[in-house]
């Protein structure tokens with residue numbers, strides 16, 4: 001079992017939901033994104049998603065698109081991202097999930113990447129545009145490297161698809177709360193409840209809900225139904241609002257505490 | 264060569280479905296609806312009627328004697344897709360997919376466009392079939408294809424400018440996919456080339472294959488034999504595969520796809536995916552992609568908006584690896600020269616996209632014998648490009 005599975009077990013025993021923030025590696029620069037990760041852990045993150053920027057993020061809304069642009073404008077490379085992960089692993093045991101589109105991972109050499117990522121301390125991968133239909137090869141590589149593979153389930157997924165998604169996933173299943181791209185929303189969609197039920201009927205894997213989760217109330221709502229709440233655009237938006245501030249990372253940490261604790 | 268794609272949308276290793284999970288079941292529904300329509304004689308009859316009575320098919324196969332005389336060598340024929348209603352081959356696909364959208368009960372259609380020809384054809388079909396239409400177009404393309412922006416708006420479509428990236432076709436596709444993933448239940452995504460996830464490359468090819476079926480019949484009737492070589496420009500690859508498909512089993516027929524050579528051979532200066540790219544995953548499919556070492560998609564350049572794209576249809580990647588089709592490129596400069604030559608010898612001002620194919624004809628025809636027949640796909644007319652050509656000529 002990876003750090004991801006152990007974390008969910010522990011949270012379950014403690015009777016609480018997991019807090020899962022997302023950051024784009026290299027946003028606004030490599031070193032600062034590393035400091036943000038450490039601040040998020042200090043603020044109580046149970047798992048952190050690390051986004052590998054891709055030039056064409058077609059599943060992302062404007063906030064994460066801009067984060068991607070900031071990182072790439074500074075010349076981010078995956079090699080640098082892996083070096084940062086190794087550095088972070090010397091300071092923290094928080095589970096880390098690599099999150100990206102397939103092409104930048106494929107271009108690195110997927111097998112080579114899986115081995116390198118595992119060695120530097122990554123616990124699993126989530127590849128937004130890798131459907132289970134195309135995942136046989138990559139899945140074998142991930143399992144061979146001892147990494148978790150997390151797949152998305154969406155409100156449009158049929159029972160048959162969810163069965164396959166469950167079979168291909170380890171660590172947890174990421175339930176997409178609504179149709180659409182990433183981005184903060186004022187309220188959570190009602191679709192998510194029936195999606196969680198559909199997932200539960202197929203698997204006992206933990207479920208984390210993401211897309212639109214951006215306020216303390218949303219987290220509590222999600223935790224009443226699922227094992228984890230993913231916060232992406234709201235965290236990235238906080239980074240964006242604080243660009244140029246010397247204490248950017250601490251401010252993001254403060255924002256995360258507010259989200260998690262609601263005060 | 265067997266039947267491609269396979270049931271999972273693969274052309275050899277290429278193609279497939281690389282999209283977020285939200286779109287996967289909608290793609291399954293689309294495939295099911297399309298396969299059902301393809302088997303339905305009523306659907307085919309209605310499509311054939313529209314292609315004939317509305318778009319003006321069959322398009323002529325014109326013998327280009329003055330062009331052939333000037334070049335020496337092979338006898339050149341032009342497949343006149345420019346004479347379709349709306350001025351390009353794009354309408355063949357839009358009529359097919361428009362009927363399918365209706366059949367699926369969708370009320371809203373979205374599309375991406377580069378040169379604006381696909382946007383115009385989509386807006387046209389939506390007007391005809393009473394569908395709501397919204398088109399995504401890069402702002403750079405809106406500037407250089409302004410005429411088509413006006414046309415789309417006249418036809419009742421909403422045109423959304425896309426300001427991300429290089430503000431061209433790739434960026435328009437990203438925005439169209441973002442719209443689709445958000446409004447997927449009510450919206451039909453009418454893609455304009457043999458790109459994106461299965462079933463699109465197969466379906467768009469099927470709708471464009473009418474070009475080659477007609478051309479094959481026409482050349483056999485006129486000359487009693489098959490052509491030596493077929494030539495077409497390749498953006499996503501729909502006019503090319505449309506012409507080539509009916510000839511794939513004719514082993515003696517050579518085929519050349521012409522990509523945009525732009526203004527140089529460095530990454531970013533062209534859109535020649537087969538000479539400058541490597542296999543990768545972009546916008547739903549696995550094919551050749553122009554990218555840097557980190558897998559970030561490269562910017563592209565072409566004088567023609569319709570060929571200015573970082574990837575190419577997966578079936579082309581497969582046919583290239585098989586050695587069935589040869590791919591080459593024509594530079595901006597060669598293209599302009601070809602456009603002028605065709606205008607003055609044949610009285611036809613072609614689209615800049617199609618002029619890339621004519622540029623290859625200029626190189627190829629003199630090397631062939633007089634009895635060799637060369638068929639070139641004149642995919643569109645050049646009204647939209649007159650200002651670009653004038654600016655290039657004066658600068």
Ligand SMILES: Cc1ncc(COP(=O)(O)O)c(C=O)c1O
Nearest residue numbers: 380498499500501502569642643
């Ligand atoms: C006239 C014309 N020809 C060719 C193309 C390129 O597309 P494809 O390669 O799909 O035929 C376009 C695209 O906009 C076009 O407008």
